[in-house]
Amino acid sequence: MSEKILIVEDxxxxxxxxxIFLTQQQYQVIAVDNAEEAIELLAQQPIDLILMDNRLPQxxxxxxxxxxxxxxxxxxxILMTAYAGVDTAVEALKLGAIDYIVKPFDLNELKALIKRTLELSKAKKQGIDLSPKIQLSNSDNQGHILTNSPNMMELxxxxxxxSQTKTTVLITGESGTGKELVAKTIHYYSTRSTGPxxxxxxxxxxxxxxxxxxxxxxxGSFTGAYQRQIGLFERAHRGTLFLDEVAEMSTNLQVKLLRVIQEREFEPLGGSRxxxxxxxxxxxxxxxxxxxISTGEFREDLFYRLNVMELSLPPLRNRKNDVMLLARYFANQFCHENNKELLDFSISAVEVLNQYAWPGNVRExxxxxxxxxxMSNGLFIYPQDLPAHIIAHKKTPDFNPDFSEDEQSSTTLKEKVKIYEKELIINELKLNRGHRENTAxxxxxxxxxxxxxxxEYEIAETIN
Incomplete structure (x- = not known):
């Protein structure tokens, strides 16, 4: 008899x-639209696998x-989610999910994930425990990665x-992509989070x-060494040591670093213990x-010691979905720090931010x-509030005002907010290709x- 899969998706x-897809794969399929019904159903009949959305009605x-x-x-x-933050991923694993998949997903990817999961289920029923052991410490100092881009979701x-392993990690990426944030996130979600x-x-x-x-x-180990100093290798004991820009380390130090990685022991300068x-x-x-390595600037043996697991961070120009997500996050942060109140970005400011290539990435x-x-003076950030070099990259020669002359003459704030709200909804619908749930x-x-x-605003439901 084929395995029975319960789909929970609203x-x-x-x-x-x-x-339809899973039935074609010869699985027995039951589908419900809420978690409460799924829980009741589990009490009535055996289920081999649950495929469940994270955002459900109740x-x-x-x-x-x-x-x-x-x-x-x-x-x-298996949890399905449209937003794959690290906190969601870790929480899902912590609560006992075998895995999770990010929407929109490829059906072949889902097919392979379900096959692997059911193989694990079968092995476990036979007494072979292959499920992951997840142990997380409760730390308040968690890294926070904001993203709505598929490549970052996979990251x-x-x-x-x-984060649940002890393996060495090499993080690569352009300057300003957030390598230190990723390192902190790995640490704060690891079993070493209580350490330094x-x-x-x-x-x-x-x-x-x-x-x-x-x-x-x-x-006394060298001139100016008036007292003993504890090194970072020692201070990082039972914690995490993050070596940023490791490529700038001299070949002499690379040899010494390699030995510490291999032996997990070292001698302080001027010491013998x-x-x-x-x-x-x-x-x-x-x-x-x-x-x-090919030019002799970096040791190949050290590279293989560092590159046990590589995480490659995409540049911001390849994360277009994240530009406004991050921009609004930073705006809220800096408004709070500067005691200012803002509602949002103007439509033309959004266009400028989305058109710019961001060579300095998230930092820029x-x-x-x-x-x-x-620089802003009102409720919205306009193009003229942005740095001049960013404004200069706008594809159209001149900025059009966000409101027409008739709209500018509106006498009430309520009318202007309605105009802006309509344009904002239209803009977000276009960015999300008319997908109403993602737009909301x-x-x-x-x-x-x-x-x-x-x-209310007579906006067509199908916007391409």
Whole structure:
């Protein structure tokens, strides 16, 4: 008899699509639109696998996951989510989900994931325990990655899994893409989160000072060493050591670093005693280490020690879905810091931000939004509030005002807000290719409110 899969999805079209697809794969399929009905159904008949959406009408998928695992601890559950933050990923694994998949997903990817999961389920029933062991510490100092881009969602998924191991990680990516944030996120979601997170920029210190900083030194070991200094290798014991811009480390120090990684022990400068240390190493670079190996600038053996797990961060120009998500986050942050009140970005400001290539990545975006918040005088950020070099990259030669002359003459704030609200909804619908649920999510309103607003403003439901 084929395995029985329970689909819990409130979106009718997707529920039908998944039912048809999985039935074609020769599975028995039951589909419901809410978590409460799913929980009741589990008490009535055996289920081999649950495929459950996280955003459900009454009870969320994570809330349902917790209840189901308490009643049916052996149940295998895959969570579907449209927003793959690391916190969602880790929480899902922590509560007992076998895995999760990010919408929109490829059906072949889902097919492979379901096949692997059911193989695990079968092995477990035969007494072979292959399920992951997830143990998380409760830390308030969690990293926070904001994204709505598929490539970053996959990265978040990998971070959630890597954080539960002790393996060494190499983070690559252009300057400003957020390598340190990823390192912190790995640490704060790991079992070492109660230990220290120690960071050092290898390119910011000369060789002798970097060596002393890493290894520490004994009193009198060199001129100016008036007292003993504990090095970062020792300070990172039972925690995480983050070596930023590791490519800038001299070949001499690379040899010494390799030995510490291999032996997990070292000698302070001027000392003879060996110090044992237990730290997780995370390294980051914006350069190609493999190119540096070919020129003799970086040791190949060290590269393989660092590159056990590589996380490659995409540049912001390849994360277009995240530009306004991050821009609004930074705007809220800088408004709070500067005691200012803003509603949002004007339509033309959104166009400018989305058209710019962001060579400085997330760091440049943060700086640009801080500049705009400081320069803004009203409720909205306009193009003229942004740095001049960003405005210069707008594709059209001149900026059109966000309101027409007739609209500008409106005498009440309420009328102007309505005009802006209509244009904002139209803009978000276009960005989301007419998908109303995603549009409502990006606007921070319910789907019902969006439909009401579309009717009020006579906005067509199909926008391409």
């Amino acid at each position: 979106e009718l079209n997707l529920r039908k699509l998944l039912s 009870m969320t998928g994570l809330e349902a996951l917790k209840i189901i695992k308490e009643i049916h601890p052996e149940m295998f559950i 978040c998924r990998n971070i959630a899994k890597i 997170f120690i960071k050092v920029n290898c390119g910011a210190l000369p060789e002798t000072l970097l060596e002393s900083t890493l290894f520490g030194h004994e009193k 060996l110090i044992k240390t237990d730290f997780r190493l995370i390294a980051a670079t914006n350069r190609s280490l493999q190119d540096m 975006l943060s700086n640009a939004i801080e500049h705009a918040v400081v 999510r990006s606007l921070g309103i319910s789907k019902r409110t969006l439909l009401y607003k579309m009717q």
